[in-house]
Amino acid sequence: MPLEHQHLRYNPLRDSWVLVSAHRMKRPWAGQVEKPAEEHIPRYDQNNPLCPGNKRANGEVNPEYDSTFVFENDFPALQPDAPDPGSDQDPLFQSKAARGVCKVMCFHPWSDVTLPLMKKEEVVKVIDKWAELVKDLGTVYPWVQIFENKGAVMGCSNPHPHCQVWASNFLPNEPALSDRCQRAYYQKHGEPLLLQYAKQESEKKERIVVESPDWLAVVPYWATWPYQTLLLPRRHVLRINDLTADEREGLAAIMKQLLTKYDNLFEVSFPYSMGWHGAPTGSYLEEDNSHWQLHAHYYPPLLRSATVKKFMVGYEMLAQEQRDLTPEQAAEKLRNLPEEHYKTRQT
């Protein structure tokens, strides 16, 4: 079977290739071992600036929130009023103004839960808040990036369940590339790239992790991270705020399923960075964005165990991303994991 040997696969969303070297999992690992994720997090910690009722760095006090809670990032990478740097006209020294806002969103008042351990209704509230933020910030900003860094290994410095929302006056590199690729595909094939993709994966089955009437989570054919997944609706949906109430419930359910499988893989709170991509907003709201399909990317770093991750380093940074097991192997492993969370099984 040739797909057990090394080969290249094409990522149509990024117009790039990934090197798949299936046999490389066989090599021994004597390199860096991560600290396993902290498993005993107190429900409330008086020193945690994300907990209800606590004081944050800027002196503000959080309300006694009982669902989601959104506030402005105290150390924002994007501010609404940054001056225009003015370009020196030289093509090699180009700069541009960057303006925006950075928000933090707590998922739940308790520090000791994560999305898969929250109730479905609570996850629906998270989705509703995401939709609200995209709608509101999207009236002004062309791009609203919702993302979650989960786990210390992904640069997350606070165990309280939360994500971030950064809105900008520019279309960042990744969505700009994805926009270009989806547009070109649509022009050529007359149907959105990701809709055709979802249909085919739904028939092929081999890369599916979980599916429901409305949603699909697959290890994409072109996955670069070991257990990377792509989560998307079956219906043509441009933005997260276009989801119906039923679809939001379905999304909460499939997120819980997917993230439970992730946690069950190595019996650890699975680290990842995830984020939503949908049609751009702001002035793009007046344009035709039929080529877009809403989707979430999950990029989890773990490769071999709860403490050994994949390093995207030398060859990957300088030449091309490379993976050590096939997407089909990864999907099969995830698919076959129990639906019940290892933490609730133990009790």
Add this chain to the structure above:
Amino acid sequence: MPLEHQHLRYNPLRDSWVLVSAHRMKRPWAGQVEKPAEEHIPRYDQNNPLCPGNKRANGEVNPEYDSTFVFENDFPALQPDAPDPGSDQDPLFQSKAARGVCKVMCFHPWSDVTLPLMKKEEVVKVIDKWAELVKDLGTVYPWVQIFENKGAVMGCSNPHPHCQVWASNFLPNEPALSDRCQRAYYQKHGEPLLLQYAKQESEKKERIVVESPDWLAVVPYWATWPYQTLLLPRRHVLRINDLTADEREGLAAIMKQLLTKYDNLFEVSFPYSMGWHGAPTGSYLEEDNSHWQLHAHYYPPLLRSATVKKFMVGYEMLAQEQRDLTPEQAAEKLRNLPEEHYKTRQT
């Protein structure tokens, strides 16, 4: 001064933008702390497969080498004989054959030295071997990627000073993109992008870390990693094997200077991934590659201290790379560091 506020900068080698948020270094860090690099490595370790005279995983015994030593990677991501996977013709499920070789190159017989601590003549031997490998593998393969992962935080699992050389039958994403950008610039401006860039940086001075009559090391205007540098010759040189004997000596000297400054920054053996980019080889040897200029990229992850790195995670993976200090601030810091290595100063 507007460059102290957030703004975007353009990377002409990758046709992409980076978000520069200078003021973000002010935020406190409560996140992951890396293990500091091991400072007491034995010169010879009988269990280290890279040391002279030792047995490797495949049973082969290393010679008692006294300079550089090259061997085939025992767990190669690329092999010369992988079968063609055959594409299923669908634009969403494209695959291609990947063939090549992966070599490991030890820099020195001793485990307790690194490039900045080696003698200049010894570093020249490393450069000569790089040139030889690019020349030899380049007769067959279009791309020969020389790269070094240094430090456990960059996925390096062996402290013995070494790099890797992966040659492939395809032009990987990163060099393909760089080729496209340099070609377009050359067609428009009639001179290689990086030659014009080196001239301007040499005049502007503010981003220079070290320079010599033949070489220049700068924190590029578009740097994404905190202390990223670009090392390149002043003369128009296509490939590393085109360097004259004098230029190789000059390169050894400036590498020692740059890497000494890196180590001195946080008084630790500075982790990084680095690699060489030059004009493609194989069948490209017969084409005009005047748009290319040989250069090395250094991507070091440390941001705040010997144990706190920059995380390229959520926003960076999903939207756009973001940095927390300006390239000018980084260059100034590096430039002002002593030329003598902290380890030789201490003794």
